[in-house]
Amino acid sequence: MVGLASAAMAEEITIATVNNGDMVRMQSLAPQWEQATGNKINWVVLEENVLRQNVTTDISTGGGQYDVMTIGTYEAPIWGANDWLVSLNDGMAEDWDADDLLPAIRGGLTVDGTLYAAPFYGESSMVMYRTDLMEKAGLEMPEAPTWQFIREAAAAMTDRDNDINGICARGKAGWGENMAFLSAMANSFGARWFDMDWNAQFDSPEWKETLTFYLDMMNESGPAGAANNGFNENLTLFQQGKCGMWIDATVAASFVTNPADSTVADKVGFALAPDTGLGKRGNWLWAWSLAIPASSEKVDVAKDFISWATGKGYTELVAENEGWANVPPGTRTSLYENQAYLDAAPFAEMTLKSINSADPQNPSVQEVPYTGIQFVAIPEFAGIATQVGQLFSDALAGNRSADEALNAAQELTTEEMEAAGY
Template sequence: MRSQSRHRNRAALALLTAGGLVVVSGCAGAGDLLGGGGDTINVLMVNNPQMTDLQKLTAKHFTKKTGIKVQFTVLPENDVRDKIGQDFANQAGQYDVATISNYETPIYARNGWLHELDPYLGKDKKYDEKDVLDPMRQSLTGDDGKMYAQPFYGESSFLMYRKDIFEKAGLEMPDKPTWKQVAGLAAEVDGEQKGMKGICLRGLPGWGELTAPLTTVVNTFGGTWFDENWEAQLTSPEFTRATEFYVDLLRKHGQAGAAQSGYAECLNNMTQGKSAMWYDATAGAGSLEDGKSPVKGKIGYVPAPVEKTESSGWLYTWAWAMQKASNNSDKAWKFISWASSKEYEELVGKERGWANVPAGKRASTYRNEEYKKAADGFSEVTFQAINQAKPREPGVQKRPAPGIQFVGIPEFTDLGTKVSQEISAAIAGRQSVASALKKSQELADKVGKEYQNR
């Protein structure tokens, strides 16, 4: 059993860190040497705005209350995924807690890299785990039915648009737009204000960057990465139409430098008035409605655009997971339970503004009158999008693995990133969509055949 486990961990690590990264070998006991000792824990997290707020509030509140110091390592999304993949796969124990998503959680749990959280949840009645939204709880549960992570914030995806610009142009956003309608509106508002483009969409390579929104478009256009028999479908008419639509929309009416624009760049463009529309994570609304945002109150929010499906929003959470090798599990849980608690949300509401609350995870948040008032424009749309998300049935056909904006297999980190590089090159005009998808089909076909032969 032990040799099989080592083999499985090495195989998964190779998939999660593909691309020439050097991995330092480690073992489960390495936490004694590398992990936070005494009253200190080490936390590795993505550099999103909600995490930046957390970093600022931790010492003043959590450490003051518990005496536990938190050493943060904060990295961009693609970088943090690589680093977490290395440390957790090796069980090096350098980091006690890390932000992982509902994509990694069941895979990491299957490989034995995560500390089960049920014992803590059973004892910590104050945490109120039942208040966590069911889609989030289910997405962070392992194959064994146990909980392995707790959400910091949850999200789906929706379309954001400048209400004032639309009004000026005499345009009306449909309550439930189609992608074809969005394309028409992007053409209308492109250039309506000096330096403003019609829409911002991710074009930056990365399975968690470009691939995420593109896959939701593929789903609602009737496509899929794999059919139920693991036959790759990247050159199918549906996948092709969706990709051509996405690339064409960006090239005609998208932001400058689209092939190098991800979530952060689109957020900046929308905040700075450089984009009239933005399709992306519902979590972006908090930053747009922040008290210091120049576009506060100017943004409208509608569900993710559709074509052949009733809904097309994704389901995602940045969640706190504890490395199994951590020697600070009790202290790590205290941090996780604080950072995901109602108490923390109230703290953010008071100190950073209720629009900045890391929402999308607790039912009580959407009953909070102060939050509802601050997030009036987007809270209900977000809540509905999360609850309507269907990870096991996101399109029009059966899938061999769960996932809306990803395929829930370890190989997808490498496959999704490589495919995104090809499509990003098409966005940049370096190759055609047909050429990009032909290369991508070959990559996906290899993965599909591996599963067919198992």
């Protein structure tokens, strides 16, 4: 595609992104856009927690460091409503096709009819498991497992002598790391962050059950040092054959089934995120997306890059270079109607099912005053959940009990919310 901005003088844009596999691939393919348009990219590639901190500081102060930011479903509506982001309702490439975006994903990036970010890949979460180890344990994974089954299977699959952990799950502190996992898990146990009057709920029996279950399961069957493991660390463990099961982002499926990267590529099965029979599964909804801060002075070039990176042509480019199984998933209806993709990606159906089953409007069993599944869509959430994540990570490391972590979480969340005027 020849860029919209190719006729103009060549520009350099600065793009901030996360060091996840799909973005690393985008970076490696971007010279094709540079060649077609004559423009250049200055890349700033950061670990997830650091990226969030940097772009949040930059956008809230109007710093103007970046022309394109990689942000998520949490930031897009809040920042869009604050007029911190440029609307993508117009100025995108003609063939970009906003109507092809999956409704659940598009809805999460839209405020009052204005799209503020273009999804690069969309995800929910699900169970990825070793079919050989499940068989060896004499068990069969249901399509829709319960947490109790997961815990029992994890114990049966654990083989400490051969460095195989029955379960890998996020323990690294961060609102988008362990708190994404635990908030979604808590929903399925009937817990919630706040009641209808915005009172913190960490002193509820549901949260105690969630955290105690998680800690016990991880202590029984999780890897050593689990409190330091986030998405990327657990991905590596799974690829090395050291996890019986891993509950995490659906986007990881292409990485665990790719023989070039994964020693267990031909032994992976998929199931829906677990539940406790209360009507909610422990899966989330997220899209890593590209957005333009209002402080950018290169909006046209930025829109041209975003059109390229999130369009159907980019999907075909990845398919051509890396195979259909490795294209960015979870954003477009057309991908899930493409037989070449469905044939190449054994996880496609489970990914779509997981995305479609996530309900950010009604995340918990109980009524809540907020939207968001693995996050609460209020500006204060990131700061609060980062601190709570540290408490829960400390509990996993054995530095405090579940009760101590929950009491401290209740106290700090109450203080922060009162100070914010809720």
